[in-house]
Amino acid sequence: MNPGQNFLAHFENPFTAEEWKLFVDTVTAVATRRLVGRRFLDVFGPLGPGVQSVMVETYKGAAPGSSDVLGEEQPGTVFADTRQQRMIPIIYKDFMVHWRDIETARQLGSPLDTSAAAGAAAFCAFKEDDLVFYGDPKLKEPGLMTVSGNHTLEMRDWNIPGNGFLDVVRATEDLLASGHYGPYAVVLPPKRFAQLHRIYQSTGVLEIENVRQLVTDGVFQSNALRGDEGFVLSTGRENVDLALSMDFQVAYLGAERMNHPCRVLECVLPRIKHPDAICRLVGAGDGRKKK
Template identity: 40%
Template sequence: MDHLFRDDAPFGGEIWERVDGVVVNVATQQLIGRRFIPIFGPLGAGIDSIHVDALEVDMDTKVDFNGEEEDAPIKISGRKYVAIPMLYKDLSIAWRDIERSKQTGLPLELSPITIAATACCQKEDSIIFNGNPAYGYPGLTNVEGRQILRKGDWREGENAFKDVAEGIEKLVRKGFYGPYVLVVSPDLYVQMQRLQQGTGILELDRVKELVGAKVYKTPVLGENKAVLLAKGSENMDLVIGQDLITAYLGPEQMNHRLRVFETLLLRIKRPEAIVTIE
């Protein structure tokens, strides 16, 4: 890991182990997309591009006695290579904090690492769900070819349950039989925290049962939006070059600059496996 320049830092392996532990802990707690999108990698920090395929899928399966009827094969109909972007957040650790830790044996203050890792996690999920329009990378909520469902008012009646059920019906009609995942904005999650009239059951619990107990919430969706999708690497995956890690950038006005970063790309192979409820 020479590209991290850790040997140049004014502290040794014990501190770097703590830094790595903080970053991993934050990622485990906060990342949402990685909980259901298959990972492709890590491929290594030097891998800066990856192919993205378009699939031609004909689900009409032939049946005859000798296997002589012509069939349309499932195949890659197009391939392009795209850059794997890097996302990062820099931070500074005061030289006096490092010296105090050395002199007194007190733990080094790592709050800036925690906050920088949190910022990177939020950006990763934002890229997964919203893409990066400036660089032409689509996300789950705006990829061309996804299915779109007009949302009812989830504060009333059984609208949340009905919308999710209709979304699953759309997926099934396209040949996606699950498993499913539902991700909602925080306001919609709160709106499902109410007892369904006449049942004594939270609407959220009914929706969870409908999708197989996989309902997540994330603020990167903004407000009044939900995403329902069929899981599987044949539908989408998350390409990781360098997984989330911290590098040493060098001294700056006696303090020490670090960078929390990663390289990743969302590959959506079958956009029709996604239903946005909006």
């Protein structure tokens, strides 16, 4: 155990090293399986649990680089339009391990049941994606769907095969016009994701396969998206990344009435540098007028 991480109270907990590793491995596996944002966003860090804030910069413009024989031509300089120091929030969820379960596992020689830890990790993973997509109004942090300056595209009726693909094409055209040439990723709610699994016209190919040919960084679904709206993003750390001071960890909180509360936690903040690298897909998308 790293002495610099004594704040997790590992040395005071009643678990053996093997039992504690089981909790940590469970949390890591669940988070890896559940997280959607990290599948297409670059991670800046881990910076260390003591890092409480990070610089967030936004940029404007998309002028290309220069080229000449002597390097005398004055190129446009990449510089931050705004710079702000922002706090990195803690995402956390507690779970309880009962003393009788510990004793039962040890007496029978069976592994501890880590279902509660898995559930806590799943809730934290959902919260991280919610933070990435919608930010945190309480902390005045924007997300990909709520940041000012992103593109907005009203969806067609996705009940008609082919319209989903056409909307993604239109979204990439908006991003191209802003100087964002991809690669692209698409994130959709489960309903919209399912609607892409239909034969596209008379090609014998699923509509989603045509979308994947266009957006090479992936087509994802997430239940953290609200309603039936999604987005297309030009990926890369020059546009958006995740500042991570501490990745998923398990902390022991101290005994309560002989039982053992623990906490799954992480410290993470999405940094949106080019809001115009995002195109929201909004509207009913099923032929209904948006209320």
